[in-house]
Every structure is written in structure tokens, then in C-alpha cells.
Amino acid sequence: xxxxxxxxxxSPEDDYALDKELVANVVAAIEAMDAIALDTLLxxxxxxxxxxxLEQIDPSERRALLSLxxxxxxxxxxSELEESLREEVIAFLPAGVLEEAVRDLDSDDVVDLIEDxxxxxxxxxxxxxxxxxxxxxxxxxxxxEFSAGRLMQRELVVAPQHWTVGEAIDHLRSExxxxxxxxxxxxxxxxYHPVGYVTLGRLLGSPRQTPLTELQETxxxxxxxxQPERDVAYAFNxxxxxxxxxxDEDDRLVGVITIDDAMVVLDEEAEEDILxxxxxxxxxxxxxxxxxxxxxxxxxxxxxxxxxxxxxxxISQFEEILSQIVALAVLMPIVASMGGNAGTQSLxxxxxxxxxxxxxxxxxxxxxxxxxxxxxxxxxxxxxxxAIIGVLWFGTPLLGIVIAVAMVVNLVVAALAGxxxxxxxxxxxxxxxxxxxxxxxxxxxxxxxxxxxxxAGALLV
Amino acid sequence: xxxxxxxxxxSPEDDYALDKELVANVVAAIEAMDAIALDTLLxxxxxxxxxxxLEQIDPSERRALLSLxxxxxxxxxxSELEESLREEVIAFLPAGVLEEAVRDLDSDDVVDLIEDxxxxxxxxxxxxxxxxxxxxxxxxxxxxEFSAGRLMQRELVVAPQHWTVGEAIDHLRSExxxxxxxxxxxxxxxxYHPVGYVTLGRLLGSPRQTPLTELQETxxxxxxxxQPERDVAYAFNxxxxxxxxxxDEDDRLVGVITIDDAMVVLDEEAEEDILxxxxxxxxxxxxxxxxxxxxxxxxxxxxxxxxxxxxxxxISQFEEILSQIVALAVLMPIVASMGGNAGTQSLxxxxxxxxxxxxxxxxxxxxxxxxxxxxxxxxxxxxxxxAIIGVLWFGTPLLGIVIAVAMVVNLVVAALAGxxxxxxxxxxxxxxxxxxxxxxxxxxxxxxxxxxxxxAGALLV
Numbered sequence: 005x006x007x008x009x010x011x012x013x014x015s016p017e018d019d020y021a022l023d024k025e026l027v028a029n030v031v032a033a034i035e036a037m038d039a040i041a042l043d044t045l046l047x048x049x050x051x052x053x054x055x056x057x058l059e060q061i062d063p064s065e066r067r068a069l070l071s072l073x074x075x076x077x078x079x080x081x082x083s084e085l086e087e088s089l090r091e092e093v094i095a096f097l098p099a100g101v102l103e104e105a106v107r108d109l110d111s112d113d114v115v116d117l118i119e120d121x122x123x124x125x126x127x128x129x130x131x132x133x134x135x136x137x138x139x140x141x142x143x144x145x146x147x148x149e150f151s152a153g154r155l156m157q158r159e160l161v162v163a164p165q166h167w168t169v170g171e172a173i174d175h176l177r178s179e180x181x182x183x184x185x186x187x188x189x190x191x192x193x194x195x196y197h198p199v200g201y202v203t204l205g206r207l208l209g210s211p212r213q214t215p216l217t218e219l220q221e222t223x224x225x226x227x228x229x230x231q232p233e234r235d236v237a238y239a240f241n242x243x244x245x246x247x248x249x250x251x252d253e254d255d256r257l258v259g260v261i262t263i264d265d266a267m268v269v270l271d272e273e274a275e276e277d278i279l280x281x282x283x284x285x286x287x288x289x290x291x292x293x294x295x296x297x298x299x300x301x302x303x304x305x306x307x308x309x310x311x312x313x314x315x316x317x318x319i320s321q322f323e324e325i326l327s328q329i330v331a332l333a334v335l336m337p338i339v340a341s342m343g344g345n346a347g348t349q350s351l352x353x354x355x356x357x358x359x360x361x362x363x364x365x366x367x368x369x370x371x372x373x374x375x376x377x378x379x380x381x382x383x384x385x386x387x388x389x390x391a392i393i394g395v396l397w398f399g400t401p402l403l404g405i406v407i408a409v410a411m412v413v414n415l416v417v418a419a420l421a422g423x424x425x426x427x428x429x430x431x432x433x434x435x436x437x438x439x440x441x442x443x444x445x446x447x448x449x450x451x452x453x454x455x456x457x458x459x460a461g462a463l464l465v
Numbered sequence: 466x467x468x469x470x471x472x473x474x475x476s477p478e479d480d481y482a483l484d485k486e487l488v489a490n491v492v493a494a495i496e497a498m499d500a501i502a503l504d505t506l507l508x509x510x511x512x513x514x515x516x517x518x519l520e521q522i523d524p525s526e527r528r529a530l531l532s533l534x535x536x537x538x539x540x541x542x543x544s545e546l547e548e549s550l551r552e553e554v555i556a557f558l559p560a561g562v563l564e565e566a567v568r569d570l571d572s573d574d575v576v577d578l579i580e581d582x583x584x585x586x587x588x589x590x591x592x593x594x595x596x597x598x599x600x601x602x603x604x605x606x607x608x609x610e611f612s613a614g615r616l617m618q619r620e621l622v623v624a625p626q627h628w629t630v631g632e633a634i635d636h637l638r639s640e641x642x643x644x645x646x647x648x649x650x651x652x653x654x655x656x657y658h659p660v661g662y663v664t665l666g667r668l669l670g671s672p673r674q675t676p677l678t679e680l681q682e683t684x685x686x687x688x689x690x691x692q693p694e695r696d697v698a699y700a701f702n703x704x705x706x707x708x709x710x711x712x713d714e715d716d717r718l719v720g721v722i723t724i725d726d727a728m729v730v731l732d733e734e735a736e737e738d739i740l741x742x743x744x745x746x747x748x749x750x751x752x753x754x755x756x757x758x759x760x761x762x763x764x765x766x767x768x769x770x771x772x773x774x775x776x777x778x779x780i781s782q783f784e785e786i787l788s789q790i791v792a793l794a795v796l797m798p799i800v801a802s803m804g805g806n807a808g809t810q811s812l813x814x815x816x817x818x819x820x821x822x823x824x825x826x827x828x829x830x831x832x833x834x835x836x837x838x839x840x841x842x843x844x845x846x847x848x849x850x851x852a853i854i855g856v857l858w859f860g861t862p863l864l865g866i867v868i869a870v871a872m873v874v875n876l877v878v879a880a881l882a883g884x885x886x887x888x889x890x891x892x893x894x895x896x897x898x899x900x901x902x903x904x905x906x907x908x909x910x911x912x913x914x915x916x917x918x919x920x921a922g923a924l925l926v
Contacts, residue, residue, distance in 0.1 A: 019689075019696050020703060020822055027827040050684060052703050060828040161666075176669045185707065186666050187648055204665035205622075205647050208637045223511060228480075235480050241732055242481060242513050244725050246646065264705050267728050271702055274735035275817060278742065282813035283806060290814070290823045290832060297839040301810050305843055308806045309850065312799040320795045326787075333794035334781045337801065337910075338773040345744060345769045349762050352743030353751070356736060361481055362751045366488040367521040371751060378758040382766055389770065449798075 022056055030057060034065055039072045046076055055084035058093065059291040070096045077101060079109040079117070086289045087120050088296070094125050103132035110184060111140040112157040112265065119145065119154065152236050153229040155269065156250045156259030159183035163216060165191040165199055170212030172202075185262060187246045191216055198249040198257045200224050226251045229258055233269045238361070240266035277359060280437040281352060283308070307442045315340070315449035322457035325465060331398045332460050335407055339456045342386060343414035343448030350375050350422025351440045358430050359437070372423055379419025383412035402463055410456035414448060421447040483517055491518060495526055500533045507537055516545035519554065520752040531557045538562060540570040540578070547750045548581050549757070555586055564593035571645060572601040573618040573726065580606065580615065613697050614690040616730065617711040617720030620644035624677060626652040626660055631673030633663075646723060648707045652677055659710040659718045661685050687712045690719055694730045699822070701727035738820060741898040742813060744769070768903045776801070776910035783918035786926060792859045793921050796868055800917045803847060804875035804909030811836050811883025812901045819891050820898070833884055840880025844873035863924055871917035875909060882908040 026045065033041040046054055058066055058081075066089075070077070074097055082105055085093060094102060106114055106129050114133065118126045118141070130138050140158045147153025161183065163172045172189055176182065188201040200220040210219055225243060227236055227250045239245060240263055250259040279288060283304030288297065319326070319336070326333050354371075357363035363371060387408035395404040425443045426436035487506065494502040507515055519527055519542075527550075531538070535558055543566055546554060555563060567575055567590050575594065579587045579602070591599050601619045608614025622644065624633045633650055637643065649662040661681040671680055686704060688697055688711045700706060701724055711720040740749060744765030749758065780787070780797070787794050815832075818824035824832060848869035856865040886904045887897035 019692060020699055021825055022822070022827070024826045027825070050704055052705075056823065059823065060825060062831060173669055176666075177672060179670060182666060182670045185664065187707075203646065204669060205637075205643060208634055208665060208669065209640060209643045211638060231480060238481055241728060243511055244513075246648075246725065263724050263728065264707065267702060267724065267731065270728065270732060271735070274732070274739070275821075278735070278739050278817055279813060281739065282742070282809050284810050284814060288814060290818050290828070292835075294835050294838045294842070297835055298842045301807065301839060301843055302846070304810065305803060305806060305847060308803060309799070309847060312802040313854065315802075316795050316799055319798070323791045323795065326794050327791045330784045330788045330794075333787050333797075334777050334784065336794075337780070337798055338770070338777055340798065341773040341776075341910075342766060342769060345766060346762065348743050349745050349765065352740060353745060353749060356739055357751050360736075361483070362517065362520065364482055364488070364521060365485045366483065366492075367751070370523060374753075374755045374758055377755045378762060381755070381759045382762055385763070386766060386770060393774065449802075 022053060022060065027057060027060065030069070031061060031065055034068045034072065037068075037072060042069070042073050043076060046073060051078065051080035052084045054081050055086075059086055059089060059289075067096065074098055074101050077105060079105040079107070079113065082106075083109065083113050083117055086291055087287070088289050089291055090117070091121060091125065094121065099128070102128065106132050107134075110157050110159060111137055111144065112155065114141050115144040115154055119149065147229060150233045151229065152227045152231045152233060152250050152261060153259070155233050155236060155265050156229070156261045157183065158259050160190065160257065160260055161186045161188075162190045162192050162257065165193055165217055167216050168212065169207055169210050169214045169216065169219070172207060172216060173212070185264070186260075187262065189216070190249050190257065190260065191220065192257055196256045198226055198251065201249070203246075226255070227261060228253075234273050236261060237266045237269040237273060241270055273359075277355065277437045280435065281355065281441065283441060304442075308445070311442060311446040311449060314446060315453055318450050318453045319457065322461060325457065325461045329460065329464060331400070331403060332457060335394065335403075336453055336456050338390065339407065339410045339414055340449050340452035342411060343418040343452040344445050346379060346382065346415045347418035347422040347444040347448045348441070350379070350419045351426055351444050354423045354426040355436045355440060358426060363427070368427070372420070375419040375423045376416055379416045380412065383415030386415070387411040400464075403460075406459045406463055407456065410452065410459055413455045414452040417451045418444070418448045483514060483521065488518060488521065491530070492522060492526055495529045495533065498529075498533060503530070503534050504537060507534060512539065512541035513545045515542045516547075520547055520550060520750075528557065535559055535562050538566060540566040540568075540574065543567075544570065544574050544578055547752055548748070549750050550752055551578070552582060552586060555582065560589070563589065567593050568595075571618050571620060572598055572605065573616065575602050576605040576615055580610065608690060611694045612690065613688045613692045613694060613711050613722060614720070616694050616697060616726050617690070617722045618644065619720050621651065621718065621721055622647045622649075623651045623653050623718065626654055626678055628677050629673065630668055630671050630675045630677065630680070633668060633677060634673070646725070647721075648723065650677070651710050651718065651721065652681065653718055657717045659687055659712065662710070664707075687716070688722060689714075695734050697722060698727045698730040698734060702731055734820075738816065738898045741896065742816065742902065744902060765903075769906070772903060772907040772910060775907060776914055779911050779914045780918065783922060786918065786922045790921065790925060792861070792864060793918060796855065796864075797914055797917050799851065800868065800871045800875055801910050801913035803872060804879040804913040805906050807840060807843065807876050808879035808883040808905040808909045809902070811840070811880050812887055812897075812905050815884045815887040816897045816901060819887060824888070829888070833881070836880040836884045837877055840877045841873065844876030847876070848872040861925075864921075867920045867924055868917065871913065871920055874916045875913045878912045879905070879909045
């Protein structure tokens with residue numbers, strides 16, 4: 005079946021971006037309403053690439069493609085689609101195609117597929133499943149969103165802990181319906197508690213009479229079914245897990261999570277952090293419509309307007325001196341801007357360190373001290389530079405001193421705010437990636453303008 | 466061996482952060498110079514947690530811990546340590562301990578461990594390896610940094626494509642030295658080209674006489690040995706690969722990359738993007754010393770100083786009107802700040818979309834249009850709000866119109882700059898995560914001040 009292999013080295017520039025020519029050919033086939041050409045082009049693509057293509061073409065092209073090629077849409081393609089497009093695509097599929105598509109998926113993929121759909125579409129898909137799968141999916145949906153219970157698959161490969169390699173292999177050979185992907189045989193005691201696991205590699209490499217307990221891995225972690233998926237992803241990454249059994253509150257085995265699912269979560273969480281740090285709604289996607297984009301960007305801009313007005317109120321307290329010395333108006337944005345940037349640096353490092361559990365009670369004091377001293381050193385360097393520029397530009401040594409002192413003050417404050425604000429928000433249960441930026445910028449703007457204009461008022465009049 | 470299982474649910478607040486009490490106990494044992502207590506505390510920790518602990522305690526405590534517990538440091542702990550600490554720790558280990566530590570590692574882990582060490586330490590570790598391992602590591606080091614060749618392991622499990630399940634299992638049982646972790650048997654032709662693979666689950670679940678070719682997975686991707694590791698991680702995430710064979714320029718099998726290595730790279734790349742977007746050197750770590758922190762933050766602050774001065778030069782062109790209408794000095798930071806934030810939103814979305822191959826020639830025009838229209842809509846909303854505030858605050862309707870128009874202009878420009886600048890940098894081969902921020906902020910500052918003060922000059926005097 006190597007004919008389905010897609011050459012990953014098609015372009016020297018980018019191995020994996022969708023081929024521009026391919027997309028152009030697909031669009032041409034859509035416009036010509038040539039279903040056979042379309043099928044030839046799409047059938048050799050990986051489902052993830054078909055989903056990317058559906059996301060990248062125009063909405064009108066997408067509808068035309070779905071009309072021509074609805075029977076080509078399978079469960080894997082639906083799983084790969086961005087949530088914002090799934091409803092649209094599912095609504096477009098003939099009922100028979102949709103039912104066929106979801107029947108081949110593992111229960112965890114069905115859960116992932118339908119958890120954000122409207123009730124009616126959810127119902128339609130649930131009805132397409134056989135009884136066992138439907139019960140499995142409904143049980144998973146009973147767990148909180150973003151929990152291990154939603155992420156896990158229920159298809160398990162277990163063995164009583166007293167079995168030998170031969171017994172386990174014979175059992176596997178007699179099973180008709182093994183999961184699509186599994187990497188361990190989970191050993192359970194008589195109460196169905198997981199007690200260890202054996203990798204398939206060790207199972208295959210050992211004589212039949214070897215007891216499974218002799219092959220058990222030394223490190224073994226179970227995941228509570230209610231654990232947030234963010235923590236699950238962290239555990240996989242931190243402890244290099246390949247798969248991990250999931251247990252209920254009585255420590256009984258209820259499912260298994262595999263590394264590929266954890267990798268998807270890790271990627272989504274990083275994406276969400278990046279977008280939130282920039283003030284964008286964490287689930288914005290490139291195929292969103294314009295109004296959705298406006299909605300995702302608006303809240304942060306509104307918050308920023310509030311903090312900017314607060315800074316303006318600070319400035320307005322110094323209208324008198326500003327009208328006397330217009331150079332202050334020219335230079336004041338520099339102090340605020342440097343503070344804002346230094347604060348963003350510190351807060352980003354802090355937010356990531358909190359997410360990766362590297363910033364704890366044990367090193368907090370040292371990290372805060374380091375940030376403050378680093379802020380002081382950079383503050384002094386840039387203060388000297390700015391003092392020289394201020395004197396050369398405006399010819400007033402006192403103005404140079406004012407801007408230098410304000411710069412040092414604001415960079416130290418920025419460093420401290422950048423680390424203490426995310427930590428404080430985390431303690432209050434607020435996502436520091438989401439909210440730190442607004443607070444830190446407010447602090448650096450207010451302190452920057454106040455220090456610069458206040459000092460100017462004291463020294464220059 | 467379930468006694469080595471660490472309960473992951475120790476604290477309801479955070480399942481995986483290092484236990485504060487544990488760290489306190491470790492520090493107490495270090496201070497009491499109690500090697501036995503220290504050993505009891507540390508030996509049940511996962512190597513990744515020991516590494517985190519070494520990173521989180523004070524440098525002086527770390528040195529004391531290493532003196533007391535040097536024989537406890539194994540290769541896994543060294544692998545888990547941040548690069549910035551590895552040299553320090555390795556320099557501290559007695560030669561015998563270091564040699565013992567590296568001998569147990571797979572070749573890819575040794576490569577990862579030593580690639581950033583100084584020559585002398587590299588030499589010391591290479592000498593500790595047996596001949597076969599040393600050759601493997603030296604060959605890997607001959608590949609470019611951050612390439613698939615550095616990431617892959619050379620320990621392979623292959624089978625001729627004409628074998629049956631029984632032949633493969635017999636071969637695995639007869640091998641003394643199977644890799645620690647493997648998930649597939651790679652099928653090769655007579656010229657050692659990989660032609661497909663069989664998952665261990667299918668191997669175990671099938672009768673002995675089944676030909677391996679019948680069990681082959683339909684989708685199968687090979688990774689060129691020179692491919693950048695960022696692309697490798699993307700491929701694993703996009704195509705849900707568990708392992709992938711690596712081939713040389715003649716398409717011959719030279720190694721294999723597994724998903725756990727790809728997950729580490731994916732995590733590192735996201736981390737690097739997050740830090741770079743905030744203007745922090747991509748390899749900053751929390752255990753860096755103060756001067757290293759200063760060094761990581763300095764370049765971006767210097768660039769920002771340049772852009773801030775440029776903005777000040779723009780402002781200085783309007784000194785006359787600023788001295789006449791001081792309200793302009795009060796309000797002007799608002800326009801620049803809103804533009805800066807809107808630009809950061811757009812550029813972050815664009816940088817991520819480039820990294821995930823979601824922004825391509827096929828949808829570029831549509832995305833640019835969407836950004837511009839979204840910027841326009843948000844611009845109009847905030848323009849109306851600011852016009853009202855401006856009129857209420859300063860009682861001048863014309864001032865309200867000036868700030869409103871400047872706001873609309875700057876938010877549209879911000880949206881366009883935020884998407885076009887990262888794309889332009891990418892085309893020039895510059896990492897858009899690293900450099901976009903400076904350019905976009907310069908544009909929004911300059912345009913913001915110029916539009917606001919220029920309009921004011923035209924309308925208000």
C-alpha cells in the first residue's frame with residue numbers, strides 16, 4: 005500500500021504546507037464541477053490535509069466542494085476540522101454519509117467531534133452509533149469539559165497481573181476488536197485496579213513462559229478521570245509517558261489516554277497561551293468570519309482603552325508643566341513604552357514558568373530578586389543612554405536627569421509587576437495568560453508618566 | 466515494582482508541581498549534610514522531577530546537594546536538566562559517576578545531552594561510551610543542529626518485507642538488545658529502503674503465518690535526515706505519527722524518530738515562539754543568573770528604544786500645536802496604544818498561522834481582507850467611544866472628530882501591518898516571531914501620532 009505514501013519533500017522551502025498548485029487544481033475542479041478530478045486530487049491526501057484545504061478555500065468554494073464530494077468526507081476529516089467549521093460541514097452532509105463517517109471512529113474521537121456541536125447535530129450523530137459506542141460516548145460526555153474523562157478512550161487492552169507472556173499473546177490473537185492504537189498491556193488486579201503495565205515491545209521480545217509482572221515498567225502513573233486535560237498533557241510531557249491508564253474515584257480502570265491525544269492538547273494549550281498573551285480570544289481561528297474576528301479582538305481593545313484613558317488622566321494632572329515645557333510631551337512616551345516592553349518580557353517569562361510548574365514557592369523569592377536586579381541593570385543602562393540623548397536633543401541637563409531617573413524607576417517597577425501580577429492572578433484562580441497584560445501595562449503606563457512628569461514638575465519649574 | 470509509583474494526586478490544587486514540603490525537606494537534609502535522608506527523599510522521584518528540583522533550589526544548595534548525592538545523578542537526570550545548568554552539574558560530577566550515567570542512555574539522548582557542551586566535556590562523555598555508541602553519537606553530531614539526524618535514534622527494529630508475523634516475533638525474541646521504546650516494526654526492501662510499517666499491536670493480534678505486508682499501515686511517512694526538527698514536530702502533530710523512519714539522501718533507512726521526541730520539540734518550539742513574541746531570547750530559562758537575564762532582555766529593549774525615539778521625533782514635529790493645545794498631549798498616547806494592541810493581536814495570529822501552515826498563498830488575500838475589515842469595524846466602534854469621551858472631557862467637538870478619525874486610521878493600519886509584516890519577514894527568511902513586534906509597533910506609533918497630531922494641526926488651529 006505504499007502507493008498512498010505522499011512524498012514529504014515536494015518543495016525544498018516547506019515540506020508540509022499545502023501545495024499551492026494542488027489547491028489551485030482543486031479550485032479549478034470545483035469550478036468545472038468535475039467530481040472525478042476532485043476525487044482523484046483529494047483521495048490521496050491525508051485527512052488532516054483535506055481539513056486544512058477545506059479551511060483555506062473560500063466559503064463559496066467550500067460549499068461547492070462539499071456538494072461535489074460529500075461522500076468523500078469521512079470521520080477522520082471531520083475530526084481534523086477546526087471547530088468553527090465543523091457545524092457548517094456537518095450540516096451540509098447527507099445523513100447517510102454522516103452516519104457512515106462517525107461509525108468508524110474510536111469513542112474518544114467521537115467525543116471530541118461532537119462535544120461542541122449543537123444539540124440537534126449531537127443527537128443525529130449519537131443515533132448513528134451502535135448501542136455500545138453510544139453508551140461510551142454518553143458516559144464520556146458526562147465528565148466535565150477538558151477533563152481526562154473526555155480525552156480518554158474506553159477501548160482497553162488489559163491482562164490479569166498473574167498472566168504470562170504466552171497467555172497475553174493468545175488473548176490478543178483471540179480478540180476480534182483490538183483498538184486502532186495501543187502501546188501497553190495494562191495489568192489489573194482482581195478489583196480492576198491498574199497495577200502496572202508492559203510495553204508491547206517487551207511482550208514481543210520475551211519468551212512465552214515469562215510472567216508479565218517480570219516485564220513491568222518501573223515507572224507507571226495513573227491519571228484521575230477528573231484531571232484537567234492541561235495537567236494530563238503536562239504529565240505526558242514531563243514524564244515521557246506513551247500511554248497512561250485513567251481511573252475513577254475508586255482507583256478502578258476506566259480508560260486510557262495515549263500520547264498522541266496528549267500532544268494535541270499540549271499544542272492547543274500553547275496556542276491558547278500565545279493568543280491570550282496577545283489579547284486574542286484563545287479559540288480564534290484563521291477561518292473565522294470577520295464578525296467573529298471583531299468579537300475575539302474587541303474585549304482586549306476595550307480593556308486597553310480603559311488603561312490608556314487612566315494613563316491620560318495621569319498626564320492631565322501635569323497639563324501646566326506640559327504647556328510650559330513641550331519637550332516633556334515629546335519624551336514622555338519613551339519612558340512608558342520602555343516600561344511596557346520590560347513588563348511584557350517579565351510577565352511572559354512568568355506566565356510560561358507558571359504553566360510549566362517551574363515557578364514555585366521554592367524559587368519565587370530568588371526569581372523576583374533576579375527580575376528586579378535585571379530590571380535595575382537594564383534601567384541604568386538605558387537611563388544613561390536616554391540622559392545623553394535628552395541633553396543632546398534639548399540641551400537641558402536637568403531634563404536628562406529627569407528622564408534617566410524615571411527610566412530606572414519604571415524598569416524596576418515593570419520587572420516586579422511583570423512577575424508579581426501573574427503570580428497573584430494565578431493564586432486568585434484567574435488565568436495569568438489572559439489578564440496579566442492589562443494590569444502590567446496599566447502599572448507601567450501610570451508609573452512611567454507619573455514618575456517622568458512628576459519629577460519634571462519638581463525639578464524643572 | 467508499584468512501590469515506585471508516585472501518587473499524582475498529592476495536592477488538590479496542582480497535581481504535578483513539586484511538593485513544597487518535599488523541597489523544604491530536601492533543603493533541610495542538605496543543610497544537615499544528611500546523605501541518607503537526601504537519598505530517601507530523592508530516589509523515589511522521577512528524573513524529570515529531580516532535574517526540576519535542581520533548577521529550583523539556590524545555586525549554593527545545588528552545589529551542596531551534588532556533593533552529598535553525586536552518585537545519585539544518572540543519565541536521565543542529566544538529560545532532563547536545562548542546558549544552562551548541565552555544564553555546571555557535569556563539571557561537578559566525579560568522572561566515574563558521569564561515565565556510568567551516560568552509558569545507559571540511548572544514542573539520541575546522548576546526542577541531546579552533549580550537543581551544547583563545551584568540547585572538553587563532550588570529549589569526556591564520548592570517551593565513556595563503548596565504540597559502537599561513540600560512532601553512533603559522532604555520526605549524529607555530523608548532522609546539522611536541529612535536524613532530524615540529531616533527533617533520531619539509531620536503534621532500529623526492522624524486518625524484510627517478505628517475512629511473516631511468526632518470523633518477526635521469533636526474530637524479536639532472539640534479539641538481546643531491543644531499543645527501550647519502539648512501536649513499529651519497519652519493513653525494508655533488499656536495498657534497506659523503508660517500504661512500510663506494522664504496529665506492534667497488529668503483530669501481536671495476528672496469527673503467526675500472516676504475511677507482514679497484510680498488516681501494513683496504509684499511511685506511512687518517511688522523514689529526510691536533514692529535515693529541520695520544527696518540521697518533524699509539525700509532521701507528527703499534523704499526521705498523528707507515533708514513529709517515523711528517517712532516510713538519507715538515497716532513501717535508505719538510517720534511524721527512527723518517536724513521538725515522545727517530537728513532543729519535546731513541539732513544546733520547545735511553542736515556548737520559543739512565546740518568548741520571542743514578547744522580545745525575550747528564546748532560550749531564556751528561570752534558572753539563568755541575573756546577568757544572563759539582562760543579556761536576554763537587552764536587545765529587544767534597545768530596539769524598542771530606537772522605535773520609541775522615532776515616535777518622539779514624529780511628535781517633535783508638532784511641538785507648536787502641542788504647546789497651544791495641551792489636551793493633545795494628554796490624548797495622543799491613547800491612539801498609539803490602541804494601534805499597538807490591535808497590531809499585536811493581528812501579528813500574533815499571523816505568526817502562529819505561519820508556524821502551523823494555516824496561512825498560505827491560497828487564503829492570504831481573504832485573511833488580509835478580513836483583518837482590514839475587522840480593524841475598520843473595531844476602529845469605528847472605538848472612534849465613536851473616544852469621540853464622545855474627548856468631547857465630554859475637553860468640550861471641543863472638533864477634538865472628538867480628530868481623535869475618532871486618527872483611531873480608525875491607526876486600527877486599520879495596525880491590522881494590515883500586523884499581517885503583512887510577519888508574512889514579509891517570513892519571505893525574507895527572518896523568523897517572524899522574533900522581529901515582527903518591533904516593526905509593527907513602529908508603524909502603529911508613527912502612524913498613530915502622525916495621524917492624530919497632523920489632523921489636529923490641520924483642523925484645530
